[in-house]
Amino acid sequence: MKTFLAKFKLYWPLTKSLQTGLLLSTGLAGYMSARCPVMHWYDFLGMGISLFLAIAGSTILNMWYDRDIDSVMKRTHHRPLASGRISPTEALRLGLVLSTLGVGLAVSMDALYGLIVFAGLFFDVVVYTFWLKRRTCWSIVWGGISGGMPILAGRAFGLGYIDPIGILLTLAVLFWIPTHILTFSMRYHEDYQAAKIPTFPSTYGFAATRATIAVSSVLAALSIGVAGTLIGMEWGFVRLLVVLSAGLFLLAVASVFRPTERINFGLFKYASLYMLCAMILLSL
């Protein structure tokens, strides 16, 4: 038991639990937006487990592949793989096992759902991490598409097919990703430079990056708002979503016209909180 707990403690940071949890919440919200108030708990549980395994698996595979980058970045050099506390082979095995279990469970539950979960994993690991991340700053578009797959998968699982609202929700996550990633790449600009990873700030400068964040924040908020209205969200929740979106928009504008490190990181944190709140509202 002690060995198991020790291993669990060692493996857990590999999953980036907060990021995985946030993506998982989008998947569950997608399902509940289609099924509420009638839903089956065994489907809900199976979907939660399969999504968690697939997202955690792909995150571990990313970390396995990027261990050389992590070891030269101040922010990430203490991670289990970069610091040598876990061997690359062990991490690779764990990532492959979790990914296979997640996609396998998803396919066994529903073929379309499994296909979307697999697409998310493929875009994230192969297209984003293996292929584009070290070549172009535009790789985040593919990172965004893969980030949008859990909510699409959840909704498609609830409905049995892909509908325009599901696409809109995917776009919402896709547009939200730049707010999340670009604020982060500005905060750790020197780290990314040291690791020779092309980012928006290093390619187009900070001002253009801030403008991109502001525009994508507005598009994300609009997409979620329109999707929520089309789903038939209660007006009270729409009002709340508008208020939270206004906060996101004002922070993004403030980061353009009065840029400071604190506003930038505040926007990063607010964007995460905003997405979580939006997912809760979509689920109610």
Next chain:
Amino acid sequence: MKISILDRILLLLTGLLAAWQVAVGINGADTLPMIAYTVGFGVILVAGLLLIILGFDALDSPLVVIVSTIIPLSLSLGLVWEHLAAWRTGYLVFAIVGFLAILLTRLLPVKGKTPTIVLACVHGVAGMVIFLLPCILAINGATQPGFALVGVGGALIGIGGLLLSFLKAGRPILPRETILRILPGLLLLMTAAFVAGFALA
């Protein structure tokens, strides 16, 4: 001054109360007061979240004076529109002109005491409306007695506004540390009084 865990909890509770009020709305309110109340409680919600995320340093922004004006102006506009039909248009004009005046005197380089006078007039009128109107309506029996709690919220927002305004003007009534220590609790009490008052009306 660093924000403490207790401060964060108090601000989170404030945000949750404001979010709840935005979501449930005000029973029987027309479109304009509903928008006004949503704006008022929405600003409280977002301000609470930003204080949690950015800490008390967020209060150093020059935008704080402008944003903090929105709360009393919007809530008082909602109250006047609902309960003083004859004053609707006049107060709507006052709210818009007052907000624009504060916006201009804060963003443009205006010399002298004009910005302070404008701020005091607009805040003063809006604050008195939020404090007095619910109390008078409750005493007259036009509403349930519990509606007077909105007036209590108005008094608390007035105290908070005064403390912050004088602090921003460089002539603090209380030391900065004391103001920041009581601010989260004051915001929570104020929001709770508003929410309870509207629920009991």
